[in-house]
Amino acid sequence: MAVIELQKLTKYYGKHRGIKNITFDIKEGEIFGFIGPNGAGKSTTIRTLLNFIYPSGGKAFIFGKDVVKDSLAIRRDIGYLPSEVYYYDDMRVSDLLRYSQAFYKKENSRKMKELADRLDLNLNKKIEDLSFGNKKKVGIIQAMLHEPKLLILDEPTGGLDPLIRNAFFELLKEENDRGATIFFSSHILSEVESMCSRVAIIKEGELIKVETIENLIREQFKKVTITFSSQKGKTFKIEGGKKPEWSGNTLQLLYRGEMKNMLQKLNEAEVKDLLIEEPSLDEVFMHYYEH
Amino acid sequence: MIILKREMNRNMKALIIWTLVISGITILNLMMFPEVAEQQSAIDQLIKQMPESLIKAFGMDRLSMADPLGYYATKGYIMIILFGSIYAVMLAGNMLSKEHNEKTIEFILSKPITRSGIVTQKLLAVFINLLIFNLAITAANYLGFRMADAEFDMNIFLLLSVAPFLLHLVFASISFLLSSQMKKSRNIVSISLGLVFVMYFIDIMSSISGELENLKYVTPYEYVDAVEIVINKSINTTYLGIMAGVISLCALASYLIYRRRDIAV
Numbered sequence: 147m148a149v150i151e152l153q154k155l156t157k158y159y160g161k162h163r164g165i166k167n168i169t170f171d172i173k174e175g176e177i178f179g180f181i182g183p184n185g186a187g188k189s190t191t192i193r194t195l196l197n198f199i200y201p202s203g204g205k206a207f208i209f210g211k212d213v214v215k216d217s218l219a220i221r222r223d224i225g226y227l228p229s230e231v232y233y234y235d236d237m238r239v240s241d242l243l244r245y246s247q248a249f250y251k252k253e254n255s256r257k258m259k260e261l262a263d264r265l266d267l268n269l270n271k272k273i274e275d276l277s278f279g280n281k282k283k284v285g286i287i288q289a290m291l292h293e294p295k296l297l298i299l300d301e302p303t304g305g306l307d308p309l310i311r312n313a314f315f316e317l318l319k320e321e322n323d324r325g326a327t328i329f330f331s332s333h334i335l336s337e338v339e340s341m342c343s344r345v346a347i348i349k350e351g352e353l354i355k356v357e358t359i360e361n362l363i364r365e366q367f368k369k370v371t372i373t374f375s376s377q378k379g380k381t382f383k384i385e386g387g388k389k390p391e392w393s394g395n396t397l398q399l400l401y402r403g404e405m406k407n408m409l410q411k412l413n414e415a416e417v418k419d420l421l422i423e424e425p426s427l428d429e430v431f432m433h434y435y436e437h
Numbered sequence: 438m439i440i441l442k443r444e445m446n447r448n449m450k451a452l453i454i455w456t457l458v459i460s461g462i463t464i465l466n467l468m469m470f471p472e473v474a475e476q477q478s479a480i481d482q483l484i485k486q487m488p489e490s491l492i493k494a495f496g497m498d499r500l501s502m503a504d505p506l507g508y509y510a511t512k513g514y515i516m517i518i519l520f521g522s523i524y525a526v527m528l529a530g531n532m533l534s535k536e537h538n539e540k541t542i543e544f545i546l547s548k549p550i551t552r553s554g555i556v557t558q559k560l561l562a563v564f565i566n567l568l569i570f571n572l573a574i575t576a577a578n579y580l581g582f583r584m585a586d587a588e589f590d591m592n593i594f595l596l597l598s599v600a601p602f603l604l605h606l607v608f609a610s611i612s613f614l615l616s617s618q619m620k621k622s623r624n625i626v627s628i629s630l631g632l633v634f635v636m637y638f639i640d641i642m643s644s645i646s647g648e649l650e651n652l653k654y655v656t657p658y659e660y661v662d663a664v665e666i667v668i669n670k671s672i673n674t675t676y677l678g679i680m681a682g683v684i685s686l687c688a689l690a691s692y693l694i695y696r697r698r699d700i701a702v
Contacts, residue, residue: 159699198546199699218551226547232540232702236447248439249548288544 147210149174149296149327150195154204157190163351164190167204170346170356172329177322179338179345179359180331187351188331189229192300196226208296222250225289229301229331231281235274239284242273243291250292261287264313279305286314290321297321299330303337315341336424367402372412373419384411400425440545440555444562448528452566455524459517459570460577466513467581470505474587477503490645496664505587506594509578510663517574517601518661519637522608526629528566529609532559533695534622540702552696556617560688563609571602593667600661600672603680607657608633610687617691618698657683 148171157164165187172178182188193199195206197217206213208220233242240258247253262269267283276284282305289297297318303311318341322328332338338345339359347354367388373396374382380392386403395418401408412420473480484497492498495515500507533556536542545555575598582589612629619625640658643649653659660676 193701196547198543199701200697218549221547222549224547226543228543228547228702230540230702231544233544234539234541245439245443246544246548249550 147174148172148207149176149209150178150329151207151210152191152195152204153206155191155194155201155206156203157187157194157199158202163187164199164202165194165348165351168348168353169204170353172327172344174327175322175325176344177318177328177342178330179342180329180348181333181335181338181345182331182348183333186348188333188348189300190351191348192226192298192329192331195298196221196224223295225292225294225297227282227285227289227297227299227302229304231285233273233281233284235272237273238269239267239271239273239276240269242284243269243288246288247291252292254291258287258291261290261317264317265310266313277305279307279310282306283310286317290317293324293326295326297326297328297330299328301332302330303332303334367400367425368405369398369423369425370401370408371396371398371419371421371423372415372417373397375416375418379415379417382411382415384408438558438561440550440558441562441565444532444559445565448562448566451524451528452570455520456570456573459520459524460574462516463513463574464577464581464584466516467505467509467578467585467587470508470585470587473508474503474505477501493645494641496644496662499664500667505582505585505589506597506667509582510597510667513578513581514597514601514663518604518658519633521570521574521601521605522633523630524570525563525567525605525609526612526633527626529563530612530616530625530629531622532563532613532616534616534620534625537620537700537702538622542700543702546700552698553692556692556695560613560691563613564606567602567605567609571598571605574598574601590670593670596666596670596672597663600663600666603672603677603684604657604661606684607660607680610684610691614687614691614694617695 150172152168152170155168156166168187168191180188180191190199194201195208195213197213200214209223211220213220234245237245239262243258244253247258259269262283265283265286267280267287271280273281273284282302286302289299303314306314318328330338330341339362342359344356344358345362346356367386370387372379372382374380375395377395379395379397382397384399384401384403384407386401386407388400388402390397390399480502484492484502487497489498495511497511500511502508502511536545546552578598579594582594608629611632612625615625615628616622636656637658639652640656640662643651643653643656643659657680660673660680666672
């Protein structure tokens with residue numbers, strides 16, 4: 147069964163594009179990634195799903211219910227974490243979490259304490275004294291506390307340090323094991339890779355591709371920057387290398403293939419400096435446009 | 438009624454401060470009444486010296502300062518209708534827009550509650566705060582009259598207590614309506630405060646100048662004019678109807694607008 151279903155969902159802000167004809171669906175129990183650069187329309191899509199904003203065209207369904215007409219029923223079973231969290235400065239963390247729970251008519255202070263412990267968050271602190279990362283933790287807890295069937299997370303890891311990020315991913319896995327479907331957006335590809343079964347890629351308001359992570363990784367390439375110690379390096383060539391660009395003795399290319407082959411080739415060459423990195427999303431999109 | 442409870446808590450401090458200040462001023466004012474009544478002839482002399490327009494503006498040409506309700510209608514009442522309206526627009530203007538300003542609206546909207554539910558609870562919070570404010574001031578007024586040992590008509594006293602409440606609701610509902618569409622609290626409160634003062638100015642102008650007399654129908658201060666209430670021993674029913682109409686139209690429009698509004702922080 148599709149938990150989320152978008153049918154040609156479109157949103158214009160006046161004449162400005164928000165999103166255009168987005169169609170995809172997310173199955174029950176999936177961890178689904180939503181990636182795209184900033185301003186691509188990720189948040190617009192999510193806000194439309196939550197009925198913060200009204201679609202200009204198309205339809206969307208969550209749990210088979212229309213997101214505009216049945217928004218109230220839908221939101222009973224959703225946990226939402228916005229990309230930037232803002233809470234009431236006069237409240238303590240525990241006040242905010244209790245306030246949040248009151249809307250679901252569920253109170254579970256044991257789970258609240260447990261989640262706060264695992265994310266290393268002090269429940270007695272005032273919201274106004276919290277750092278951005280700590281506010282995000284409050285956001286994570288209020289999204290999970292009522293054990294929703296669907297978690298919608300908009301750029302959830304921003305501001306979290308690596309240790310907490312791991313704890314957060316563990317929590318997500320547990321929620322998923324419990325049966326929750328998870329939809330989360332990110333502009334960091336590697337993050338989505340490690341968590342998701344499938345991803346949707348969006349750019350400039352349009353859906354570019356929905357892809358399984360397996361395929362994505364198979365097609366994945368690295369950005370390689372090699373600085374050679376002399377002009378001799380200019381003869382360097384490798385199968386699977388794309389878009390080579392020279393500046394002086396420095397070569398930059400996109401590589402897709404076995405890392406072993408690349409290392410062997412490099413070993414034979416006189417390499418002074420080497421940088422292998424994830425391509426930026428834009429470069430990934432370039433790749434998709436070429437296909 | 439989770440939001441209502443929260444709003445009652447959040448606004449309690451302001452409610453207490455405004456109530457204490459306004460009722461303190463009215464009590465002090467009324468405590469001066471015995472002295473004023475005693476020296477009535479001297480004060481009548483003094484009033485005659487005052488410019489005619491000033492006398493008209495405060496209705497002192499038609500009411501005697503020696504009568505406790507007359508004294509109150511020309512002196513203390515103005516504090517309650519003017520300052521109370523300021524409190525009312527600030528309360529109502531911030532009620533919805535504070536969530537937008539501080540971007541906490543995304544939090545509320547992601548919870549299982551409808552937009553109409555939010556508006557209902559926020560409107561109720563405004564109503565209850567203003568009701569408590571007016572009840573407390575009425576109690577303080579009553580105390581003030583008793584302390585001044587004054588004899589007065591209870592019916593007129595009650596009318597003079599209900600009328601400001603209606604005026605506060607009129608201004609609050611206009612301010613709330615603005616906040617259902619506008620995003621910035623600052624602008625909403627500025628516009629509605631401006632309205633409170635401009636309307637008051639128009640009211641003064643229309644009572645001073647005969648040529649501007651017809652202007653009085655546009656200002657809600659005219660609808661709750663204390664001098665008229667004391668003289669007629671009632672609130673004009675047409676005015677009551679207009680006020681009820683403005684309040685319900687503003688509330689209704691707030692629902693309709695807020696339900697269709699795109700909310701992006």
